Amino acid sequence: MTAWGVIIIVGIATFAMRFVFIALFGKVGIPQWLERSLRYVAPSVLAAIAVPAVIAPNGIVTLWSPLVPAAIIGGLAAWMTKSIGAAILFGMAALWLFQWLG
C-alpha cells in the first residue's frame, strides 16, 4: 500500500472518531470499558514509540550512545516546562554536544 493509502485511511478513521459522539450523543454513549482503556492510550503508545527509538535506534539495544543522555536532558526539559519546544531545543543541543565530545 502506498503512503497515500495509509494517510487517507487514517484521515477517515480519525475524522470518524472525532465525529461519532459529537454527532450521536444522546443516542449513543461511550461504553465504560472503552473510556477506561482510552485513558492509557497516550502513555502506552508514546512510550512504545519513544523508548525503542532512543535505546535501540537500529533495532539493537545500545545504552552507550549520545542519544540516551540527550533524551534524558530533553525529557527533563519537558518535565520542567511541559513544553515540546523546550524538549526539542535542549535535547538536540545535548545531542550535538555529546556527538561533538564523541
Added chain:
Amino acid sequence: MNRAKESMWLDGARSVSPILLGVAPFGLVFGVTAANSGVPTLAAWASSFIIFAGAAQLSIIEVLGTGGAAIVAIFTAIVINSRHLMYSADMGRYTSGLPMWRKVAMAYLLTDQAYLISSHRFRDPDKSESFSSFYFGAALTLWITWQVTTTAGFLLGASVPESWSLEFAIPLTFLALLIVAVKDRPGLVAAATGGIVALIAIGLPYHLGLVAGALAGIAAGVASERWST
C-alpha cells in the same frame, strides 16, 4: 456575525496563543523530518490537512520511513488518535443543539489543545452558549498554525544537512508528549509497560513490537487502576 460571537472567536484565538509556542516547533520538526524520511513528500505534506493530528502523522513517518508495514502504520496512528473518542464523547454533551455543518467542522478541527482549552468553558453553564464560537476561534488558530509551520518545515527540509541528526527530534517529541501525558500512577505503569514490551519485542517484523507495547501498556494501565482502588 454579531458582536458577542465575534469577541468569543477572538477570545478563543487569544487563549490558545501561548500554546502555539509548543505547536509551532512541533510543526516545523514534523515538516523537516518528514521531508527527509523517504516517505513520498506530497503525501506526507497532505497528511497535515487530511489527518490533522501531529503525533499520529509523526508516527506514520516514523513507521513507514524506517521500513515498517503499512498496516502497522495505520494501526499505530489510529490507536494514537483513539483518544479523540474521549474528547468527542465529552463535547457531544454540549453540542446537540448545533447544526450539522458546525458539528462536522467541530469534529474535523478537534485536537488535544482545542479540546483542553475550551473544555472548562462548556462545563460552565453560563458560558456554554458561547463556547462553540470560542472553540472555533481556538481550533482554527491551531489549524492555521499547523498548516503554516508544517509547510515551512517541508520547504526547509531539503536544506537541513544530515549531520544535524534532526531525525532525533521525532523521539524527543514523543518523549515530551509522553511526559506531559503521564499524570498518575496507572499512567506511569502503562508507559513503563508499553516502553519495556516494545523494547523486548523490537525484533518482531514490520514494527509489530510497537503494537505489542501499545496493547500491553493499555492493559497494564487498566489493571493497575483496578488494583489501586
